[in-house]
Structure formats: C-alpha cells, structure tokens
Amino acid sequence: MTGNEMSPDAAGGIERHGYDVIVIGAGGSGLRAAIAAHESGAKVAVVCKSLLGKAHTVMAEGGCAAAMGNLYPDDNWQVHFRDTMRGGKMLNNWRMAQLHAQEAPERVMELEDWGALFDRTDDGLISQRDFGGHRYARLAHIGDRTGLEIIRTLQQRLVALGIDVFMECTVTDLFKSGDQISGAFAYWRETGRFVVFEAPSVVLATGGIGKSFKVTSNSWEYTGDGHALALRAGATLINMEFVQFHPTGMVWPPSVKGLLVTESVRGDGGILRNSEGKRFMFDYIPDFFKKETADTEEEADRWYEDKKNNRRPPELLPRDEVARAINSEIKAGRGSPHGGIFLDIASRRSPEFIKRRLPSMYHQFKELADVDITAEPMEIGPTCHYVMGGVEVDPETEVSVVAGLYAVGECSGGMHGSNRLGGNSLSDLIVFGKRAGDAAAAHAGGLGSSRPGVSDEEVAAAQRSALAPFEVQGGENPYTIQQDLQQTMNDLVGIIRVAAELESALGEIQKLKERAAHMTVEGHRQYNPGWHLSIDLRNMLLVSECIAKAALARQESRGGHTRDDFPGPDPEWGGKNLVLRLDSTGTGVDLSEQPLPVMPDELKKFFEEE
Template identity: 75%
Template sequence: MEQTQGMADETRHPMTGNRLDAEAEASGPGFETHDYDVVVIGAGGAGLRAAIAAHDAGARVAIVCKSLLGKAHTVMAEGGAAAAMGNLWPDDNWKVHFRDTMRGGKMLNNWRMAQVHAQEAPDRVLELEEWGALFDRTPDGLISQRDFGGHRYARLAHVGDRTGLEMIRTLQQRAVALGIDVFMEFTVTELCKADDRIVGAVGYWRETGRFVVFNAPSVVLATGGIGRSFQVTSNSWEYTGDGHALAMRAGASLINMEFVQFHPTGMVWPMSVRGLLVTESVRGDGGILKNSDGERFMFNYIPDFFKAETADSVEEADGWYEDKKNNRRPPELLPRDEVARAINSEVKAGRGTEHGGVYLDIASRRDPEFIRRRLPSMYHQFKELAGVDITQEAMEIGPTCHYVMGGVEVDPDTQQSSVDGLYAAGEVSGGMHGSNRLGGNSLSDLLVFGRRAGECAAENAAKHSNERAAVPDSTATAAADAALAPFAEEGGENPYTIQKDLQDVMHRLVGIIRKREELVTSLTELEELKARAEHLSVEGNRQYNPGWHLAIDLANMLIVSECVATAALEREESRGGHTREDFPMASDEWAQINLVLTYDGESVGLARQPLPVMPDDLKELFD
C-alpha cells in the first residue's frame, strides 16, 4: 500500500498536526498505514482510560477520535462519578452500591458487571485523584460526595458541576504525558477481520479525505451513544452509533437496545439549545419540579416499590417521602426513568409550560451564593443561552434523549465482544446498566471498564505478537470504495434530508412512550429510509465535506435505529427506559430475558436470551 508519510508536498494543520495533502483528491483512495498493538476508537473517558491501561501493559497504542482531543462528550457529564467510598456515609459500601445499581436497572443488569463496577469504582476515583483530579472536599479534606437519584447514600465524587471536564482533563494530560499517539478529526468506517478475528481498521482524515489503514490485533470501541438519531437529545454531534454499527458489521451482537434513557431535565427553550442537559445535580442540591399550576407534582408519581408501607409515609408539606428503608428522600431524586415519565405525563395532561416542559426551581430553595458555588455551569448556561437567572427564577426543562443502556454484548470481566480481538467500554457496551442507568454510574463505568478493556486488549495483542495478520488490500479498497460511493451517485438523496426524517421517525414512533402500532410503522418507515439512503449524493470534494461525513454516519444511525425499534416491539412490558403504553406493567416473564441483536449485512436479527444467574450470596442482598 502507498505510504503518505514524508511526502514533500504535505503541510499540516496548525492545531492537530494532521496532514493537509493537496494531492489527496487526485491520487484516488490512497492509503497511509500504521501498525499498533491496540487501536482505541474514541477519546472520551472510556477511550482514554483504555489507552492508558493498554500502554501501561506494554502495548503500542493509538487513540482515534472524530473531533479534537478534549472535545469528547464526557466533558458534558456534570454531576459526578458514583463510588461507594463512604466519605459522607460510613455505612456505604460496594454491596449497597451494587444493590442500588441492580434495582435501578430493574434487575435486568448483568450482575457480574454491576458487581465489578461497584467493587472497583472507589479505586478508580482515587487513581484519578493521584493523577491530579481536583475533587471538591469535605471539611475533613476527603473527596466530597453528593446525592443523586436512585442512590441510597450520597456517593458521587464531584468537581462542582463540571466533573466530566475534570475527568477528561486529567486522563488526557496523562495520555499525552505517556506519549500515546492520537489521530484527531478522524473517522473509522470499517473494522477488518481475517480468520474470524480482528486485524485492524480502515478510516479517513476528516480534513483531507485521505484513507488510512491501521493494522492491529486488538481494537477497543469507546465511541459513546446513539442520541443523534433522535430529534431532542443532550448528545454531541459525534453520537451517531458508530461503535454499535461497526461492531455489528464485524459480527458482534448488541444487547438491551430497547432501553433508551430520556434524561428528565434538558433545556426546552430557546430552540437553539433544546435538549441541552440540565444536570441532575440541580435536584441533588435541592431543586424541585413544578407544573404550570405551581404544584410540586412528583409526589403523585412515587411508585409503591419505593414507598414505605405506612399510609402516612408521604410528608408533602415537609418535602419528603419515606422509602422502604424509612429514609426520607425528595421525590425528585427517584430514578431517571420515573422522573422522565412523570414530566411527560404532566405535559400531556396540559400542565406543562409555555414551551412544552415543566419548571425546575432551585431559586426558592437555596440562596444565590450556594447556587453559584455548587452549580456554576448551570448558572452560566441559563444566563448566557436563555437569559434566565437560576438564582432568581425557575428553569424550563423537559425530557431529552440522553443515554442508551444497550450496546455491544461483552464478557463482564474482559470486555471482549463475541469477535476475537474486539473490545468495548463505556456507553457503547451493554449489560452493566440493565434497563435504566443511575446518574453518576456512567463516569465510574468509564473508568472501571475502560481500564479492564485496555488491559485485556493489550494481553490479546501480546498473545498474537508472533502471528500478526495485516488488513488485506482488497478489504481496505472495498471499505474506501463504499465510503466514496456518494460522490459517484448523481441526483440522489441529500443526507441532511434523510437525517431529519430519521429523527422525526424516532421521535414520533420510538420515543419515551411506545405502542405496537407505532413501532410497526417505525420499522416500515425505517426500511424506506434505508432504501433512500442507498442513493445518497454529496457534492464537492473530500476535503472538509460535512455532507460526506453525514452520509457515512447515516449508515450507522439507520442500523442502530432499527435495533432500537426491533427490540422495543419485541419486549411487551414496561421496564426502565422502555415504556409500552399497551403493556404498562413490568412482567415476571420478561424479567428473565435479554434481547440480543445481530446484523447479516441487510437486516437486523433478534433472539431472546436468558439472564445470567446471580450467585446466592448476591441474591441475599435483596432479601
């Protein structure tokens, strides 16, 4: 293959160092090649932690990311990282955290992943502190921990409401100090196999359109979620389901894809920022939800599962309810799925705000100094984008597509998929959160399973050190040809039109409340979109061409959207992030079943799979 390194006529981007090759268009696909032990796709918390772990295990590592280093969506995670450190509540421990996580996921979680996460999260947070993360402190100098929905104890280690940003800053600084290679503004279009195992990947520089081949026996997917398939989302532009689709095309399976979490609180006004996340920390620090009548409505939506048995357990005047353990808790800190459904019900009943949301009020509960100190990002976000001073008035908020619990089916200890050499960590992997993720578990999930994925990927690479297979020329050429196809199509569809129609289908028919007729219709309309997407046209050349980038992303978005709709139609119950209007109750039968999805190159296949059996000693925690 052609090597483009060292070409005399190349210049480099002043910020990224990526090649700006004036001959890229004329030279056809053209490949530069790189050899690594481990290639990590994604530079968020999971990707960076995996890369650091693989490097520390002796592997030659490359990080590949669609945007600039430091811009990954993890920076938007505000509340904190859940870890049972016991700094505020000495009774907190991994068993309580494990139980909270399983209950939050409505017991559909992979128990082993939930156990590993709860046991290892404290060490991963302390490790971040050792690397320079500046967490908020208790008066005694320990890492401070805040309350969050679904957690029995306050256990989120945090940095104001900018925890994700601090995590990325710390991990990025360490990765750079270790000298790990980073390929920024780069899209991976295909994972490559030989003899049924991973041998590398093919992708292209987003700046120049020049194609690159990575030869590597281990690939770690850390690409995040799928939110850009929905109309209203808190997710960044990168979240187009790339890792999910890459894994499926390589032969891996997905699990739990029907479970899409709609975060209860996203901005609803102005339209330019609709869906932008309003951290759960606002409610954790005392914020309450009100409808347009001024009623604090969450007391009307406390499930019996969470309430104490006594008839007078709800003390609305005092602002609390008593849970099964007789702990007094605000109803705003119920799990996210419960809060999102409650808000959706209030809006549908005509008690919503002018712009279709509800009010989140912390101004009447805390003084301005406290709000500005504890929630600096929220204060500036609303002040600058919506003209709202949250120390003086309530915020207009509503549910926004936030997180997908489903993802690549992985081994709970190694994070390897069913494809030899392919690993996944973070939001792109499935199983850990069951049907609903508790707030704060995502950041500790990134650390725990990012580390495990990196270590195991490096171990796999060492195992194949004497039998390295390269990406076949024919495979690389086929991947490049497929990516370039929209340039050859004349008079075809505009990628932006199909993306808009896809988001409309998912919003209307596969949203927060679902029913059979709409899901059947969604699959029909998705088939029509897939047929239209076979004839995409893009204009211009390969340099800086966002229409071309979207055309490639659309293939991934359509596969993943079909997975969500297919699984949502199959699961005839309501559980966690999946609510069926025609099956409003959780089912004992479905409580024992995971849905697994595969892809044959044309359509999505589905199979039912029994849950892994939890050991008796862990079952006793729920007695």
C-alpha cells in the same frame, strides 16, 4: 497528532500504521483503556472523530458514583451494587454491576493521584453528593463540571505517556482475518485521505446513539458508530430497546432544546412543579420505592437537613421514573409555556449556594436562555440522553464475541440493565476502560508473530464503500434523510411506545435505508460535511432499526422502555435479554432471546434482606 504519520501521495495513496491496540473514541472510557493498554506494554493509538477534549464525557456534570463512604460510613459496594441493580430493574449483568461497585472507589482515588481536583468535605476527604436512585450521597464531584475534570486528568496523563492520537479521523470499517479483528479503516475529516490501522486489538469507545432522535442532549458525534461497526464485524448487541430520556433538558430557546440540565440541580435541593405550582412528583412514587421515598413535602424537606433518618425526596427517584412523570404532566396540559415543566432551585437555596455548587448551570441558563436560576425557575423537559444497550461483552474483559474486539462506555451493553443511575456512567468509564485496556494489550501480546493481516482487497472494498455517495448522480441530500429519521424516532420510538407506531417506525426506517442507498454527495472530499453525514447515516439507520425492532419485541414496560399497550413489568421478560446481530443480507438485523446470567445466592441475599 502522531509520531509516525506517513504522507500520502498526490494520487491518493493510503497511510498505513501498525499498533498493538487501537482505541476508537477519546472519551473517558477510551482514554482510560488507552492508558491501561500502554501501561501493560502495548503500542497504542487513539482515533477520534472530533478534537481531543471534545468528548461527550464533559457533559456528565454531576459526579462519579463510588461507594467511598466519605459522607456516610454505612455506604459500601454492596449497597451501591443493590442500587444499580434496582435502578436497572434487575436486567443488568450482575457481574458487571458487582465489579463496577467494587472497583469504582479505587479508580476515583487513582484519578486524584493523577491530579483530579475533587471538591472536599470539611475533613479534607473527597466530597460526595446525592443523585437519583442512590441510597447514600456517593457522587465524587467537581462542582457541576465533573466530566470535564476527569477528561482533563486523563488527557493530561495520555499526553504525558506519549500515546499517539489521531484527531478528526473517522473510522468507517473494521477489518477481520478469519474470526478475529485485524485493524480499522478511517479517513481524515479535513482532507478526506484514507488511513489503514493494522492492529490485532480494537477497543470501541464511541459513545451513544442520541443523534438519531430529534430532541437530544447528545452532541453531533453520537451517531452509533461503535454499535454499527461492531454489528458489521459480527458482534452482537443487547438491551437496545432501553433508551434513557433524561428528565431535565432545556426547552427554551429552540436553539438549545434538549441541552442537558444536570441532575445535580435536584441533588442539591431543586424541585419539580407544574404550571399550577404543584410539586407533582409525590403523585408518581412507584411501590418499588415507597419504603424509602418521602410521602410529604415536609418529610422531603427534612431529608436535606437530616439525610440518615428521613426518606429521600421523590425528585431523586431513578431517571426513568422522573422522566415518565414529567411526560405525564405535560400530556395532561399542566406543562410550562414552552412545553416543559418547571425546575425550581431559586426558592430553595441562596444565590451564593447556587453559584458555588452549580456554576455551569448558572452560566448556561444566563447566557443561552436569559434566565437567572438564582431568581426564577428553569423550563425543562425529557431529552434523549443515553442508551443502555450496546455491544454484548464479557464482564471481566469487555471482549465481544469477536476475538480482539472490545467495547466500553456507552457503546457497550449489560452494565446498566434497563435504566442507568445518574453518576454511574463516569465510574463505568474508568472501571471498564481499565479492564478493556488490560485485556486488549494481553490479547495482542499473546499472539506473538502470528498476527492477522489486512489485505489490499479489503482496503479497496472499504474505500469503495466510503466513496459510494460520490458516485450517485441526482440522488437525495443526506441532511433530508437525517431530519426524517430524527422525526421518525422522536414520534414513533420515543419515551412512550405502542406496537402500531413501532411497526410503522420499522417501515419508515426501511424506506429511509432505501433512500440512503441513493443519496448524493457533491463537491470534493476535503471539508465535506455532507459526506461525513452520509457515512454517519449508515450507522444511525442500522442502530435505529435495532432500537425499534427490540422495542417492538419486548412486550412489557421496564426502565427506559415504556409500552403503553403493555404498561407493567412482566416477570417472564425480566429474565431475558434481546440479542441483535446483522442478518444474512448484511443490511438488516435479526433478533433472538437469551436468558440473563443467573445471579449467585451470595448476591441475591442483598435483595432478600429488603
């Protein structure tokens, strides 16, 4: 667990640990940040609320996007940059998109050097597959278990380097000394004992916010912890209105509703049909993509045989476009028996091909839904999958507006704009994880002996806040509040939005916050999931308010944000971000507008040439 653990006394003494860099989260971005910080000479620890190896990165199955040109020599960072910006509807931070496209190939090769076993081409190069929104096949992959292999590789290196890991340890607050970070407050989930980490650099790598929604592909850890910790520490969030609903989640049986069905199924030939058997995606090709998207089934089918000379099938449009099309078919009454639509690869590929290329999907449907995807179609539908919004960071170093506080991965904002392309998440993790780790170590090293400290008063206040639910008598169960929040977000802040529903959602969230202030936790601190949820709920409610408030303010439809009352993109809105920060009461959020960084002319030319 960790090499310098202190034993708390029976009266409830608090452990204290000192580090240069604390990384909160053990997914791909957190592990890569920790490795980079360690290799820069810093004393590093990783703190994660689950077990090592259980991070949501393992659910990123399809591949890691990097313009390596192994299948198509014409691919390069400029094309990848253009695809990323177009996928994000030009709301991305251009510098982050540029750095990502330029550095992803090197980070992938680094993983291979560390032992990642990528699938190979006939020539022995790393194989790359097609994904929605990418002009060329550029996703380095390991079957449909890419995220799992990346986590395995990074964890193996983390352990080999001897980096301390605090597992099943939840961070509830960040400490500050003046305007800079000084540490973090946490508790062991098993015992309820408190832990203080003193560190001048903290890297947030906590993932997303999906558990605020009723139907989601996200696991239980995704409660917006990093977003909320950053807000309470004085940082800002951007792009929070942009929530990606992955087009393909399982819809049956109910116990697995929302569980991810990888985009690899469509990348390897799967097609979408409605209840009438129609391949409906041809009816939903936006003008923006018509030049490179097939108009007919025959043209789309030829693409898989001769990808250089034919336009790609419409099933491989960006995720926001596909999700909206599926949602429209379901609302029009052309859905499957269980409320989704059909994803068919059985009629397109041999059973041997499917089992070789999509082993996890074959197993998942066979075991959980008793569906043999080599012989019959899958029932799928949109599921809350990813938030493009997060902590506003500097593109070069990933530092927030708070000195010493960094954010990477899904809890950071800017890289993906209004919509993330599939495969860009895994390369995002390793590119910016390294940059954040390097910068966090440099910040800590530059302070010398003048490091900020953590006072006993701050620790006592954090302890009182964490234990508050135990002090309330006769209050409400946190599980009831969570269920109501999930239903509210699902019904009022979902894939299609209107002003009246968003205003209603904000009103409901305020009521839920008032209920949460009086929720009761019974029993002891040991093994108490109700207490864990009560702490998570504070974060979920704050982040849900950010999403709803930003969604109400942005009066247009763009990427992962669709307003039925403002159905098209607005050029004026395409030039600004919405910034959220904690209000003066410390319980709500304020919103302001901020112009996008201006892209330099040498990068604009990639879009003018189209």
